[in-house]
Each structure stands twice: as structure tokens, then as C-alpha cells.
Amino acid sequence: MTDKQIHVSVADDAHRFLATDQTVWFSELPSASTEEQLLGLPADQRFAADTEGSDPSTYPGVYGVYPMTLAVPGTGSSVHHVPCAGLTWVGVHPDHRRRGVLTAMMRHHLEQVHETPGQHVSALHASEPAIYGRYGYGLASLELEVSLGRGTTLTAPHLEELAGATTTRMGVRTDPAMPARLRECHQSFAELGTVIGEVDYYARVCQELPEELRDKEPGRVLFAERGGADVGFALFRRTHKWERSRPSGELSVWALVGDPAARLALLRRLVDFDLMGTVKIRATGVEDPMLLWAGGPRSTSDVGTYDSLWVRLVDLPEALMQRSWSARCDVVVDVADRAAPWNEGSWRISVDDSGTATVERTSNPADVQLDVTALGAAYLGGGNLVTMHSAGLVAEHRPGAVAELWRAMRTDVVATAAWMF
Ligand SMILES: CC(C)(COP(=O)(O)OP(=O)(O)OC[C@H]1O[C@@H](n2cnc3c(N)ncnc32)[C@H](O)[C@@H]1OP(=O)(O)O)[C@@H](O)C(=O)NCCC(=O)NCCS
Numbered sequence: 080m081t082d083k084q085i086h087v088s089v090a091d092d093a094h095r096f097l098a099t100d101q102t103v104w105f106s107e108l109p110s111a112s113t114e115e116q117l118l119g120l121p122a123d124q125r126f127a128a129d130t131e132g133s134d135p136s137t138y139p140g141v142y143g144v145y146p147m148t149l150a151v152p153g154t155g156s157s158v159h160h161v162p163c164a165g166l167t168w169v170g171v172h173p174d175h176r177r178r179g180v181l182t183a184m185m186r187h188h189l190e191q192v193h194e195t196p197g198q199h200v201s202a203l204h205a206s207e208p209a210i211y212g213r214y215g216y217g218l219a220s221l222e223l224e225v226s227l228g229r230g231t232t233l234t235a236p237h238l239e240e241l242a243g244a245t246t247t248r249m250g251v252r253t254d255p256a257m258p259a260r261l262r263e264c265h266q267s268f269a270e271l272g273t274v275i276g277e278v279d280y281y282a283r284v285c286q287e288l289p290e291e292l293r294d295k296e297p298g299r300v301l302f303a304e305r306g307g308a309d310v311g312f313a314l315f316r317r318t319h320k321w322e323r324s325r326p327s328g329e330l331s332v333w334a335l336v337g338d339p340a341a342r343l344a345l346l347r348r349l350v351d352f353d354l355m356g357t358v359k360i361r362a363t364g365v366e367d368p369m370l371l372w373a374g375g376p377r378s379t380s381d382v383g384t385y386d387s388l389w390v391r392l393v394d395l396p397e398a399l400m401q402r403s404w405s406a407r408c409d410v411v412v413d414v415a416d417r418a419a420p421w422n423e424g425s426w427r428i429s430v431d432d433s434g435t436a437t438v439e440r441t442s443n444p445a446d447v448q449l450d451v452t453a454l455g456a457a458y459l460g461g462g463n464l465v466t467m468h469s470a471g472l473v474a475e476h477r478p479g480a481v482a483e484l485w486r487a488m489r490t491d492v493v494a495t496a497a498w499m500f
Pocket of ligand 1 (some may be wrong): 103168169170171172176177178179180181182183205206207209210213276323
């Protein structure tokens, strides 16, 4: 089978779309309706790859897009929310793998984003890290999974007053108003690298299908409030565990949002639940204050580091001009981009004193030569270009040009981890 025989378009059959996904991800037989299972994924953002004579009950490949925003560097330490295509639900039927189905779907996706006015960036979480670099995605943020023992002392003398003025209270996850409430709070306290979905995406976050739960506690919400307003929340669940007749349950947190004092107050509650032994906090940014409050990595029970968000600059000049920059620079980059050829070639990036970039085509000789993945990795201020140069992943034709570009792209604080989508 060749690439030419694969046609990608909006999936007109939701059952077939789901059946493909369930074959790829070997899910349990679902009890919920098709639309419940597809909650949050708009019908016009479900795509399928088809081939002539394919099995009518499944598609050869599927993918979906959550309409999202990504918090990119703004002026000073602020963030700026830019439209972002949240690539998700990617799967190729086992009978069709390694025949170019994913490649055809990625071409379709990049062309769709390229044609959508105002949308210049795509982002994803990768099931396997080796897949998406070939399509121009760069690893832009990392995630820590931090385990804290019950009763861990968290010290932050200059936050005590504010943390003391913060109350924490359990919310009802199934409350119909919950998705909008979570979204509003997430948006208000977004950090660099945060992705925000539409309200239906938060409805999905609140949704728990019976087969996903089985013997688990339903997910819980813990809000932090100050002066009558939400200033943060945590999403978590507890799992019973007894060791030698002693309670040693695990409290698993998959979202911790809010200003630093709210997060401190929430964490103090979370490490103090009865019958728990360990609190495991996922989606923690590498510069999250949690490790400082706890006293460093060895004061925790464990810290694991994983890749978080992969970012793809689909329209390179527009994407680069959408963010603020940290320093002046005037650098010509020669960009390789096999999957989005409209980005290939030389671009002059000039940044003025206000942190505004102008990115234009140029025929001037290149100072720096790189793949579009390097710029995706550096887009949120992480992915150090100087290190990539030393590692032989970026080439420099004018001495100092890589550092000049990097000083303009880096940020005061590294991007946080993005929620799973
Ligand atoms: C990952 C997956 C989507 C790839 O689909 P596919 O149609 O087989 O991919 P293609 O045939 O278009 O392969 C494109 C290239 O990617 C490579 N590739 C594909 N999957 C890969 C993987 N898991 N690891 C490393 N390379 C991979 C192929 O070798 C091929 O390389 P080439 O261009 O040098 O020949 C498919 O294997 C799958 O559905 N896996 C399970 C679900 C999953 O992981 N989805 C991704 C969610 S983020």
C-alpha cells in the first residue's frame, strides 16, 4: 500500500472512529454511549484515514484535535494565551501499521492547522518519545512525578500569611457547574506552558466511566479559597493499601493549580489525609516550588522525570512572533522542516527592546542552522539551544549566534508541565 491511497478527512462515523481507538488502545468493553465516550472532542475535529476496501467496522487510522490555548511567554513574567491544536486520539489499526497511515494523518493535520486563521501551533503528549520528532515536534516541557510521605513538612516562611488566609474544601466533582469552575480557575492561574481546553474538555476531566473506575475511588476535587474566591484546586483520588496492618494508602494527584500560597495550602491538606502513606503528585513542573518547600529531592520519597508537552511550530514566523522575547537579537536561522515545507529555508529573527520579534524571509547567510524541532523545544523558554549546539543538534555559522538566539528565547522560569489530553 502506498501513501497515495490513504485519504484523510473528517470521520463521518463516530462508532467506527471509537472502534478503531478501542482496537489500538485495547480498551475494556465500554458501557457508556458513543457520545459520552467522545465527550470534549468536537465532531468536526475527529479525523479518519481510510483506504479503498478497508474493513467497514474500523478505520485504518484516526486522530482528533482538542481546541486549546497554550500559555507562551508574555511581557515580563506574564503569559500570553495563543490558540493551539491539541493533537490527541492518534491511533493506527494494527492491520495497517507501518504503511504510512500516521504520516498521511500528520500531513493532513499540519495542513489543517496551516489553513486555520490565527492558529499556528500544535502540541501533544507522546505515547512513545520516538514518534513525533520526525513530524517537527520538539520536547518543550518536562514533568516531574513527586512522591511525598504523609506528614511531610513544607516550609515557606514568606508565604505563611497568605497560606494561612487560604481555606481548603472538598468540591463535588459531578456538580454540573464544576467544568466551568475548574476552567475559570485553571485559566486565572495558568503558568507558562499551561494548556487550557474548552469547557467540554473539563467536563471530560470530571467524567469517569465505570470501566475506568472499577475498584477505584471516584476522583475528588479540593478547592483553595481566599476572600470568597477560588485561588486553586487539586484533583486526586485515594487507593487503600495496608502494610503489616498499618494504613499506607496512596493519594494520587493529577492536577495542582493555583497561586503559590494556594498550592502550599492544598499540599499541606493532601499530605495530611487519614489512612494515607504516600502522596504522588504528577504533572509537576521542573521548577515547581514543591521541591523547595520539601527540602530538595532527597526529602521526597521519589522523583521521576518524564517528557510533558511536545510543541510544533506549524507556521514558523507567526508562531515565533506570537510570543514575547527576553532580549534583543538579530539572527538568521536556516530551518529544515520536511513535514511542513512552507517553513523551510532562511528566516531573519530580529527582536527589539520591547521583546517584540519580527520574523521575515531573507537571503542573507545563515548564522544558525537547525531543525524546526529545536525551535519547538525552545518555544516555551526551555529546550536550551546552547546545549543543543554543544550536543551537535544545532549548527552555528557565526560565533555567538546560538547564545544570542537562546538569550532572547529563554525565560525567567522554566515552563510547567501540561495536563494530559
Ligand atoms: C504510533 C503509530 C500511530 C504509528 O503509525 P504508523 O501508521 O504505523 O506510522 P507510519 O507508517 O506512518 O510510520 C512513520 C514513521 O514513523 C516510524 N514510527 C512509527 N511508530 C513508531 C514508534 N512507535 N517508534 C518509533 N518510530 C515509529 C516508522 O518506523 C516510520 O519511519 P520512517 O518514516 O523512517 O519509515 C501506531 O503504531 C499506533 O497506533 N500505535 C499505538 C497507539 C499510539 O502509540 N498512538 C500515538 C499516540 S500519542
